[in-house]
Amino acid sequence: AQTVTQSQPEMSVQEAETVTLSCTYDTSENNYYLFWYKQPPSRQMILVIRQEAYKQQNATENRFSVNFQKAAKSFSLKISDSQLGDTAMYFCAFMKGGGGADGLTFGKGTHLIIQP
């Protein structure tokens, strides 16, 4: 079974600052995917970024980037030039690869607050 750990229950930064959310995971799988999801108060789950484990290059989506360290089983999210709209819960999630039918395993989440 997989586990996902987010050690920061809450973080608060000033607008325009850079913030990094941490995530570690444990798995015996070699083929898997990692995700960061954002959940604003509307409770809609929104994909922020995804990473394929077999790709060494870190994924980037505009202001969002990850630091994927496969050997250390670490998958942190960096948000640059943070904006008020980034305020939300952020969940790190794991999905096994291959042809299985497994869902996502989520971490407990980090509540990110962007202060004006």
Add this chain to the structure above:
Amino acid sequence: SAVISQKPSRDICQRGTSLTIQCQVDSQVTMMFWYRQQPGQSLTLIATANQGSEATYESGFVIDKFPISRPNLTFSTLTVSNMSPEDSSIYLCSVDLQRGSSAFFGQGTRLTVV
């Protein structure tokens, strides 16, 4: 991408009753997933619903409590049976269009049991 319509968006129910949540997808998908998010908590997978076969339940969830239907490739329902206040949660359905691409989520059903 996929557009998922989930109904109802919220409900307040009496203990001992049952609520059926519907999830409609705008494209055909093989797998649909149901998650529970207890207040202030993360998402936990309840079960995986594959069209044409019985749903597969995760540890701690049983079919008698959370029966699932999957009549076709675009629709699924989750029933929360014999509800108690501990069932008060957000319930979300989700689909994968392609393994590992991303999971798309419905907007969730906020259930309060009184």
